[in-house]
Amino acid sequence: MFTINPATAAKGLSLLVDNQILYKKRGLGMFVFSDAKEKILFKRKNQVLKHLIEEVVLESQRLQVSDEELILMIKSEQSRREK
Numbered sequence: 001m002f003t004i005n006p007a008t009a010a011k012g013l014s015l016l017v018d019n020q021i022l023y024k025k026r027g028l029g030m031f032v033f034s035d036a037k038e039k040i041l042f043k044r045k046n047q048v049l050k051h052l053i054e055e056v057v058l059e060s061q062r063l064q065v066s067d068e069e070l071i072l073m074i075k076s077e078q079s080r081r082e083k
Contacts (some may be wrong), residue, residue: 005029017030019039020033020036021036021039021040033082045079056070
């Protein structure tokens with residue numbers, strides 16, 4: 001359906017097993033760990049979001065934006081999205 005290489009799909013599944021998102025039951029297939037969602041969210045917070053924050057802080061320093069101003073900008077964006 002998605003025409004991806006089977007080796008690529010297998011590698012993706014292996015990565016999920018390595019990261020303890022999936023586990024194998026011999027003869028039955030693969031299953032999702034009960035805490036998989038929490039593990040994924042934790043990883044995204046500590047990698048993706050942290051990286052984005054580092055970039056925003058660096059750019060705000062380049063533009064001479066104060067910490068207070070940056071925090072206000074973040075809060076303003078959060079408020080706008082809550083509406």
